[in-house]
Amino acid sequence: MGKRLAVCAVAQIKNHPDYHDWRFQNMLLECFEPIVEETKVTFDMDKGIRTIITCSDDMFDARTISDNGITDVVGAHFRGEEKMAQESINGLGYAMACILSGHDDVILFMGHCKESQGESRRMISNLAYDPFYCRPLGMDYHNVDALQARAYMEKSKVTDEHLAKVVVRSRANGKKNPYGRENKIVSEKDVLNSPMYSDPLREMHIYPVTDWAYGMLLCSEKRAKEFTKKPVWITGYGSCMDRYFLGDRDIASNFSLKNAAKRAYAMAGIKDPRKDVQVFELSDQAAHQLPMWAEGVGIAEEGRGGQWIDDGGMERFNVNLSGGQLNGNPLLLGGAARALECYYQLSGQAGKRQVKGAKRAVAQAATGGAGQHQAVIVMEA
Amino acid sequence: MAEYWGVKVEDIFNTMKDRFRPEGAKDVDAVFGYDIAGEGKWKLTVKNNAMTLEKADQLSGCIATMSADGETFVGVNTGKVDATNAFMSGKFKVEGDMGAFGKTGKLFRKFVLAKKEMTTKEYLADMFATIVPRFKAREAEGLEASFGFDLGGPDGGKWTVFIKDKVCTVTETIEGKPTVTLEFNDARDYVDFILGKIDAQSILAAGKASAKGDINMMASKWPILFEKYKDPMAGAVQEQELLVLKKTISLNEKFSTGPIMGKFLKGLKEKKIFANRCPECGRLQLPPREVCAECRVRAGEFVEVGPKGEVRYMDVVYYAMPDPLTGVARETPYGSIFIRLDGCKGNETLPHFIRKDQIEKIQRGWNEKKGTRVRPVWEEKRIGDIWDIKYFEIDE
Incomplete structure (x- = not known):
């Protein structure tokens, strides 16, 4: 037991538009082996991995209980295997509860999503809505994000030009990330002239279809030295679920994110995120969400997201140096991708993206249309 | 028809x-x-x-x-x-x-069973069948009387309603001499009269009906002794439609087979069945998977097994699953079998179907007992999927 959770090792494959020659089992296996290799962790029932948490989505896998198709490649046979069918960041919260409560002390946390498998990602997110009302209206995560974009952009004076800036920067940063999806480098003009998707969101404002998998070895403070010389710590976690019906919510308000951040900051002892945190990774599934979530986690002033971009806020607070979700991570895995980037930054392995002297990082992720459910974790070197 | x-x-x-x-x-x-x-x-x-x-x-x-x-x-x-x-x-x-x-x-709108009209015969049957339940015993204190009904015409009949000791009984004849007897030339008029479609005065005046005996007993006592007849066809509540949303959720998927399953499926195309072997425990997996789940190592070595083998498990399925890829329902019953192909040991079995007309002849093997020997029947045109094997049949 202790007050923090150790991240001992991480592994991932490159974010890719379509791993057509791999099953998702192959994707996971590529992440499983390096972790075992690097940490020499065993599957001994007294000292090794006895609990595995996986993150997957039945709709994307097109099989119910989609975790049962992967238990062999994540080493989960004959031990505890528990599935997180929500944002992967909640899997970290779950692992934290498991370890800090003393239930177990070593956890392998694996996740996968093959967005390319289904013909239409939008049809899958349409199925997140109720069959009687919202589904027939054609709601999916993208056009609902567009409703939010319009409301938020008006409130925070964010323009089409601002969004172009966000996209250009995301792709440039993604290029520096060896695991980043390969996207075309574009200019602001390219973005401004690109096709509209769901006004005011353009196609380039929305994260592209991506296949990806990851693994993380997590353990208690006491056992960290067995697996790594330099653990990164998870010291805070908070989550908050907003109302499902959009009509019940103020979708430009950041209600659930503010609540999630408040709880995570309180747990990690963060008083002012602008001073206490050096790296921010935000799950911008659409470009407007970068300034919006920045307001939510407290690094941009409420209602001034546009000005914050103009003032160089994205650089000043080291936001999404990985390229962010906008550069391409599959749905549900944005949070794990954010946490992995924070791990690299805090352990000094971020290469060209390295923030010197980074001591604390915040990873944020959202599930559901227009960021209904939000979660935030705080990580420390 | x-x-x-x-x-x-x-x-x-x-x-x-x-x-x-x-x-x-x-x-x-x-x-x-x-x-x-x-x-x-x-x-x-x-x-x-x-x-x-x-x-x-x-x-x-x-x-x-x-x-x-x-x-x-x-x-x-x-x-x-x-x-x-x-x-x-x-x-x-x-x-x-x-x-x-x-x-x-x-x-189309739903087919609704058109409600038939009730015939005179059905009405009469219903009217007399409901007399006892409509009888108000408390109004019959000290009363002893009988009411005869003699209703003519092709649908007609005779009934007597007795009241004695606050008990009401009905017979389908006219017994003895009722206190009062109502006679109708045509039973249809009686039905219309009870349903309130024509009034008693006009029927009586037209000579279509008459009453014999204590007319007052029928005219004033009957309406008190019995609740009014309720027409089952009148004010029938319209059937309510239960609102249910029927949708077929369909998502087109492209399932990659990967290097392991892909190799297995390609083998079927060439009439070969491949298992993969764990380099640590030597166990074979059918169909092959990326790793040996027990040893947590890649199992890359392929071994050709079968194609003949012996039946280890079997089941006869009566409630069929439609084929998920085509939506076509399988004919039932069909025999589902697990075969231990030659070259495999223990539980290393492959599932498939048995030829329909041989279901009854299959013997399941276990330990010392040998199961029925079977062989695959291959599809002429093979494309690299599970139905490249049509089914297994007894190897005679």
Whole structure:
């Protein structure tokens, strides 16, 4: 037991538009082996991995209980295997509860999503809505994000030009990330002239279809030295679920994110995120969400997201140096991708993206249309 | 033509025109076939938000054809038979474009069983059958009387209602000499009179009816002794429609096979069955998977096994799953078997089907006991999927 959770090792494959020659089992296996290799962790029932948490989505896998198709490649046979069918960041919260409560002390946390498998990602997110009302209206995560974009952009004076800036920067940063999806480098003009998707969101404002998998070895403070010389710590976690019906919510308000951040900051002892945190990774599934979530986690002033971009806020607070979700991570895995980037930054392995002297990082992720459910974790070197 | 639950197959087809919903036909331009065993074939053409229906000798050119026996067809249309069960058990089949056929569900309003009018005979039976329940015993204190009914005409009959010691009984004859007897030349007038369609004065005046005996007993006492007859056809509550949203959720998927499953499927194309071996424990996996789950290592070595083997597990399936890839229901029963192919040990078995006519002859093997020897029957044109093996059959 202790007050923090150790991240001992991480592994991932490159974010890719379509791993057509791999099953998702192959994707996971590529992440499983390096972790075992690097940490020499065993599957001994007294000292090794006895609990595995996986993150997957039945709709994307097109099989119910989609975790049962992967238990062999994540080493989960004959031990505890528990599935997180929500944002992967909640899997970290779950692992934290498991370890800090003393239930177990070593956890392998694996996740996968093959967005390319289904013909239409939008049809899958349409199925997140109720069959009687919202589904027939054609709601999916993208056009609902567009409703939010319009409301938020008006409130925070964010323009089409601002969004172009966000996209250009995301792709440039993604290029520096060896695991980043390969996207075309574009200019602001390219973005401004690109096709509209769901006004005011353009196609380039929305994260592209991506296949990806990851693994993380997590353990208690006491056992960290067995697996790594330099653990990164998870010291805070908070989550908050907003109302499902959009009509019940103020979708430009950041209600659930503010609540999630408040709880995570309180747990990690963060008083002012602008001073206490050096790296921010935000799950911008659409470009407007970068300034919006920045307001939510407290690094941009409420209602001034546009000005914050103009003032160089994205650089000043080291936001999404990985390229962010906008550069391409599959749905549900944005949070794990954010946490992995924070791990690299805090352990000094971020290469060209390295923030010197980074001591604390915040990873944020959202599930559901227009960021209904939000979660935030705080990580420390 | 046979009737099922009072409905003929023809009734369903004949009412299609009235039940047609143009709003449900917006995106439909197709010909559908219906083949009802022993009843005939019908062709339904839907185009430009309109429909035509014709009886046909053959159903060529239909995008989809459904076939069923008359009972199943009527049952499904009237809700007497569960459509999913009928489909699952193969009683209700669709050949051709399953997705297109699904659209016929939106083309028509539900078939509603037309309520028949009650006949005079049925009314009389109901009126006298309800006399005892309508009797108000408390009004009969100290009363002893009998009421005779002599109703003429083809539907008529005779009844006597006795009241004694606050008990009411009815007989279907006229017994003894009732206190009062009501006579109608035609029973239909009596029914109309009770239903309030004609009044007593006019019938009596027209000489169509008369009363013998203590007329006052009938005129003033009867209405007090009995609750008024309620017409079961009057004010019948309209059946409420239960709102259910019927949707087929369909997501097109592209399942990559990967290097391991891919190799196995490619083998089937070449009439070869490959297992993969764990480099640590030596266990074979069928179909092959990326790793040995027990040793957590990649199992990359492929071993050709079989193709013959012995049956280790078997089951006869009566409630069939439709083939998820085609939506076509399998015919039941079918035999599901797990085969230990030659070269495999212990639990290293491969599942498939057994030839239909051999289900009864299969013997399951276990430990010392040998199971029936079987061999695969290969499809002529193989594409690298599980149905490259049609089924297994006894190796004689």
